[in-house]
Amino acid sequence: MSIYQLTPQTIHVAEPLFAGWQESLIWSCLQGYMGQAFADSLEHPESARILLADFCYFAGKVNEELVTAKLHSQSRNFLILVPPLDETGEAWAQAIERAYGKNCRRVERYAIKKEPGIFDRKKLEDIVVGLQPQYQVKLIDEAIFLQTREQPWALDFTSQFVDYQEYHRRGLGAAVLYNGALVSGASSYTVYREGIEIEIGTREEYRRQGLAAVCGARLILECMKRGLYPSWDAQNKWSVALAEKLGYHFDRTYPAYEVFI
16 A cells, blocks of 8 residues: 655645544645645545644545555654544554554544634723733734744744744744743744634743733734634643633544654
């Protein structure tokens, strides 16, 4: 059996397999913005996967070669593998467990509803205005971008962009600074035609001060201004609570596998 990497000219063949997925990273790849797609055929695939940043999504008939092929060649040694939610999901999950054994861990992630127009502008503005006076909130510029490349906790704010020029052209983010130093941020982990997928975080010693909420609110307001949708997917219940504070609504949990390649 062979696995083929799809090109922008052939990626449309995988679209039916991913129909119904509410994942912006999948949309980003299918739209040709970011990521890589692989399938078992270039014309009439029965199985496919999409690989973007730390995430890998599967669809269609279970294919064990897709679970492993070319994943080992990725520059990252950690991936989050996501089986589909349909009737094939458990078979994909079993294939992942067989392939990676003790190197994978099943977790529950938290999907957040995608609801354009749901945000309360005044509430978000109040969150931003409530920032403590010793801090400053700004959109991510080149100087802040360079700081994200120097701090491991902030790397994924901009890691999917080659350089600042690409980030400035396609990405978007907000940051809280303390004496000019980046201490919290919310940024476009990935981008797609209609919006962005948010990556959010705070430097450990500055947590529990509401800084992430300020960054998230400022970024959502900017997305509203630009006609973009700020998609959110939560790793844990803290992220769900923060999302709900900003106006999102929880949708459902879903299984995923944290895998060390």
